[in-house]
Amino acid sequence: MDHKSGGAEPVALAEFLSRVLGRVRPLPAIDLDLTQACGCVLAADVTAPGPLPAFDHATVDGYAVRMEDVAGASPERPVSLKVLGDVSASSWRPVRLIPGTCFAVAAGASLPSGTDAVIPLGWTDEGMAAVRVGQAPKRGNGLRRAGEERESGAVLAHNGQHVTPQLIALLAAAGVGDIVVRPTPRVVVIATGDELMDTGRVSQPGQLVDVNSHALTAAASEAGAHAFRVGICDDEPEALRAVLDDQTLRADLIITTGGTGTGPGDMVRRTFGRDRTVEFSTVAVYPSATIGFGSVGPEEVPITCLPGDPGAAMNAFEVLARPIILRLAGAEPVFRPSVKANLIETVQSPANYREFRPAHVAERRGGGYTVAPLPGGPYTLSGLAEATGLMVLGEKVTTAPAGSTVDVLLFDRHR
């Protein structure tokens, strides 16, 4: 076992998460224009300001008719009606059907009063002054009535619901212009370490590529945040404090990586541990993680300090930072969807640690899932890059035999 870093007994993940997430509140609600709110979570129910549809209207291009006039129409015995005028979607006047007459109407047009049905063009000779109708409609054919879908005042969407393109369509159609949502969380990502250099070069002894600020900024975006990559901060407490002073202004969450261990070079822990703004915990997860959580600045912006090893940082983001971002956004649940899957090869896992193992999940013909671990040790990034999910091997699991059922968290791998 190589995942202990000395010090106190590791805290169980469930306990750690409940302690941290208990301190994170959804962001205060704001009023946003519909289009800007896509992807956000509603912070209040939305009611319909008017009926939906707003008025009786045609759903097809055709002729607005009275049932009495066309009830006997058939291909053999078409009915002839006088066309009193045209109504388009953009025109309106208060008109009324009288016996033996109709109006030509366009899809979307308001209906003359007395309309029982709209005869589609295809059932007619498409006449201009008079039209021959070759088929009897059912009452209500080709039209929709005001309030048929939702009454005025009806609840259209609920507090906590995600704003999707389809919900935007419904709300716009009902006359809603803006809605009360949780704003998109703003997340600032800072990598710390004197050894770090920017991407595009191969690491050398003493000079490691900064993987984390790039990968975690992308991961925060994927989790729904506006993510800002600050980049690399040297192992200087004053430099770190200066960066934080600047960044707290635009941050709902700050993520740092590196320096969370107990060694003399672990600057983040020394800096924040001293003034107790951040509490550091060794969490019993594998890949291992010493994670800090606290708040900084007068605004008490939440901060989480993740380990420097990229594999451990990605795992810590997954188990902690991602749920924090979803909590800030007002989303529930804050964890990824999970399925039960049939394990296709035996895996070993460390006792007392909750392991998240990169895995390939597949749907089985006939239902259910299979899951296979990806090759490479727990700290490898290649397995994670190929994974479609994370197999969860609980604290009590030391061997999960082939054929047993395990929980798997599913990544979104397709838009």
Next chain:
Amino acid sequence: MDHKSGGAEPVALAEFLSRVLGRVRPLPAIDLDLTQACGCVLAADVTAPGPLPAFDHATVDGYAVRMEDVAGASPERPVSLKVLGDVSASSWRPVRLIPGTCFAVAAGASLPSGTDAVIPLGWTDEGMAAVRVGQAPKRGNGLRRAGEERESGAVLAHNGQHVTPQLIALLAAAGVGDIVVRPTPRVVVIATGDELMDTGRVSQPGQLVDVNSHALTAAASEAGAHAFRVGICDDEPEALRAVLDDQTLRADLIITTGGTGTGPGDMVRRTFGRDRTVEFSTVAVYPSATIGFGSVGPEEVPITCLPGDPGAAMNAFEVLARPIILRLAGAEPVFRPSVKANLIETVQSPANYREFRPAHVAERRGGGYTVAPLPGGPYTLSGLAEATGLMVLGEKVTTAPAGSTVDVLLFDRHR
């Protein structure tokens, strides 16, 4: 049946899609910085510029040792080693272990030559000048060797693969700085119609809220595009042409809604049909759709003209515009993931039309899915707003009985 609009026999969806998608090519590849490429699709394989890991390094804080020195260590008989120095992740000098000595190393640090294992702090007394080791490691404990994960020159990711945060981590770690990807498609959305007014008011006869430009802009974003909402264009051919002249500069795809019918007020069809830049087809899908596809401007920017009815427009986006966006982005497959599901109530569907019915999909205990249609007719937006998927009822289906198996396209409803 109220979904015919007259004219030629409708074209089958599969035939229409194959014709249109056959004309759409992935966007030309560009070179992007890793962080900017998240969400894009690779246009070339990516090979490792160096080995991964780049050099032998410690994975834990501890002591770099030779096996010969510590093979006999146990809690009862600890082995004492002289500590020759410290190596941190940011320091490096060419050092070498000699018998009876060790180096204190930090996680991430390069290893002295001759190192066989790294003893974690927890197995020791954490001594400074000398350290007592109370447990014998396995060879390779606490360290990773250069190239252990990937050799220099190995393929790290394949042409066609999506760039995920996890892939960014892998590529950055291997020394990759930028990659060749398809750019994010830029999509311009224009609603046409004299009757349209902006959102935030309830529709009136002659004045309809512009649902489509808002909902389709959001839908295009959700499909992975940079979407630009131009808003409302009146039914004036010159106005439409002027808007297009402006917008083609920033568009990889133009989406219009409204005016695709055969009536005298159907401006989009009259304008584009005349010069044959756009070909209009009545597609045998339900909700019904008369859809145009063609190209505009000297750059031959693809354009698709969707119907004005919001339910029909959303459906046409789903069946046609979304696959076009994914094709431009280089993604495969271009269609949503589909599952087989057990239908829990009998549904009727029009013959000869491929129907996409908003539905609620649920995973069944023990595997597989169930699906239930959502209430409301085919043109309602409320069903679509609640849907987690679209039930696909093929051309030959007129009744799908409860208990039968149907195909369902799955929406992404969770991040």
